[in-house]
Amino acid sequence: MTKSISELEEIARKCRVEIVKMVHRAQAGHPGGSLSEIDLLAALYATRLRVRPDEPKWGDRDRFILSKGHASPGMYSILAEMGFISHEDLKSYRVLGGVCQGHVDMKWCPGVDFSAGSLGMGLSFGMGCATAARLDQSDRRAFVMIGDGEMQEGSVWEAAMAAAHHELGNLKVILDRNRIQNDDFCEAQMRMFDIPAKWRAFGWNVKEINGHDMTEIMEGLDFLEAPENCNGPSILIAHTIKGAGISYMENNPSFHGAAPNDEQFHQAMIELGEVEV
């Protein structure tokens, strides 16, 4: 699972293209959070997760739970890149009967470990997966990606407290800290103050990185896997940009849950290097 930084960046670029295509085709969906998370997902899937695309239900696989389940185009794009689903499957996003349901769904899509879409649930589910792994005396891990707005759900903190209490060293969280939620900037909706301090106070190992710098992302994933951080749960706080990679979507709350029009789509393809100017 060795990949160079430039190879990872190219995977992420290809995923960005698919993300924009999916939401443009469906004229619905969540591009902003998909684009903020995608560098992290690309590195995680391409270099860390012990999974088998040809055997998605392999019992001893690492689990990956996208708790911010609305940011599904990001996950579908990396699942296609890894071979869990085909690129043709991506056209089923938000289409009746499609494997790519609006929010990631374990009943519909190979490689999806949890049916998310309701915020504040994935960390608890991941804790269950991690607890089961420990009972099985397996070295499989549970990785959970949560959003920053999601941390406003009280249940996240029930899980944070419980995971630390049970010293679940096989539970790894990545926080997509993109600073924007549905209605507006997080700062306007509900200030979260010192996020690293909050997780430390709950008993977690904490590291902050730039979630768009592949070198820092790899260091961050090293941190999550480091034996000295397997004494309890760990969280990687990845500072990201909502809509990263598409100029007019970046830091723009309007593109949390809106699709680009044809003109915007064309511009995005130019910015992603798919279309020559």
Add this chain to the structure above:
Amino acid sequence: MTRMAATRDGYGQALLDLGGNEKVVVLEADLGKSTKSLHFRKAYPNRTISCGIGEQNMLLVGAGMAASGYIPFASTFAIFTERAFEQMRNGVARPNLAVHLCGSHGGTHTGTDGSSAQSIEDLAIFRTLPNVVVMHPCDDVSTRVLTMQLPALGKPSYMRTARNKTPVLYDGREDEIKIGKGIVLKQGSDVAIIACGVLVSESLKAAEALESEGIHATVVDMHTLKPIDGELIDNVATQCGALVTAEDHNVIGGLGSAVAEHIVANTYAPLEMVGVPDRFGESGQADEMLEVMKISAKYIALAAKKAISRK
């Protein structure tokens, strides 16, 4: 002398009996002493997961474990299961993960803690969830037997148990008890009383009183509310021509509603519903609460006569 026991004790005993299955795990939210999962905890501490006072997290830890091959039994008070309703809906029922949730201290029969602890809507809300089996057994034996059947169910369930003791009806009759199959406890021809939980024994008392007046009542223990035993409802509706439902639960959405939903589309018979009259409870002894809520044997008998008069 009839043996008296609480259904929650049957649940606790069943968990202990299931402990030999290495896949069975118990999840607690600081009420193991009350729901009776404590016996399992004592015997199998490594397979008991404390979730603290955090029901929402508990349900989804269960979901994660079910998705990893375990058979989780999570319990708390019936009223607090409701706090995790959306977790049960989105994280358990929707992906059809076999998490077994038990809500103890259900109904106004719970008594002196008062209205904050008397869940009167749990059966209704969980009944609305696709994939979820909903049960409310009437004695410790049937609670134990039904709980023992859950590992083979392969889908999620909600079971309400009660805090206080009720008469034991099934000693030596364990083989008759199966999830989804109502049980005829007394055969009559004038009216059929379909009851669940603590009102099953009240219904038997009512039937006895009716008998002294020459009215022959059938009594059914409908321990499983979903899937409801429609075949049995059709049979007793045909035989008796009048129905009564009896439950320690809001008349809206519980057993009465389940029976009504069935008969309007199948075998029709006049139906009188005995249940909590869409109001909250208060502090009182269990038997006093049945009178306050007008759901005791006396009111079941009155309802039976009314149902018969509507034939």
